[in-house]
Amino acid sequence: MLLRRLQLRNHRNYAHLDLSMKPGVNVFIGANGQGKTNLLEAVAMLALSASPRARREVELVGPVAAASRIEAVIEASGRRMELTIALNVEGDRAHRTIEVDGARRRAFDLPGHFRVTLFWPDDLGLIKAGPDQRRRFLNQLLVQVEPGYARSLSSLRRILEQRNSLLKRIAAGEEASEQLEVWNAELVRTGTEVVNARAKAVHELAPEAARCHAEIGGGERLEIEYLGPPEDLAAAVHNSLAEDLRRGATSVGPHRDDLRVLLDGRDARGYGSQGQQRTAVVCLKLAEAELVTRRTGERPVLLLDDVLSELDLERRSALLRHVATGGQVVITSVDAGPFPPDLIAAATVWSVEAGEVKPCG
């Protein structure tokens, strides 16, 4: 997977950008607030179709006009492709148009053309925040590599909505409890699809994450464990009926899943230091990239935003050496200090200043 050219028009603080990206390591250096994260966000949108951070799409549109545009030339499986995401502001909303090689596509048809693995500081929530962020990590990974997963996931959401509203009506005496049977069966069937995909993915991720951590971590052992619903999901759903009726919500199923992250056998959330937690998250992301590579036959573009801060010298250079051996990497930093001289010499270095990017050195 290769990003050849990126053009931005009125995307956040970029009025106009036309960048020819190079294979290998691309380093973007700039002070705070100059546009490093905005650049990575635009690249990530080409893979995910939506911004992973903007709460409202109008946030993405810069001050120059009521419209913005992200255009890219990518290479996937040896084929050149042009991807475009255009936003047009209408009132307080933005209308999004997506094109692949000039033909209109729906938003959910874009992922799969271009794949990235993104690390940015928000991802530290994978350890620090609640289980929903860890489920999102598994979901975002699986929609990229597991055909049918996105559909199972959206069915699961619909089943839970229907089942929960039925539970409330049964509790209010408006419906008979036999009505639940069909939704229980659906929950077990679709839930099992989701659980199997997640369990398999974590099974593949775990050794990759451990290997990566052994290479760049400070000697602790990284383990990840999938915490899914009870093995006999049908029995568990059946047994939770009284509790479900009382709560008006479904208490067992993959919507309650979690991922345990352990460092030397202890919960990374409670015991890990800042730098140890960051190292663990980075390794989960690099393991994700390995899994995507193995499943699709092609290495995703690695997007690493401000990955080096909080890491000691040894971890920084081990991490940089690890990523430099792979495919295309885009990495941001506030200064060139943390980069080993030989890596900087081999990399393409850009400077980012007030929404402008220039070759450096």
Ligand SMILES: Nc1ncnc2c1ncn2[C@@H]1O[C@H](COP(=O)(O)OP(=O)(O)OP(=O)(O)O)[C@@H](O)[C@H]1O
């Ligand atoms: N819609 C928008 N229009 C114009 N400017 C915007 C818009 N959204 C964000 N910005 C500005 O873009 C600038 C650059 O943001 P960005 O997050 O890319 O900085 P950064 O280089 O990653 O900085 P840091 O090192 O602090 O992470 C910020 O000053 C921000 O206010």
Ligand SMILES: [Mg+2]
């Ligand atoms: Mg930033």
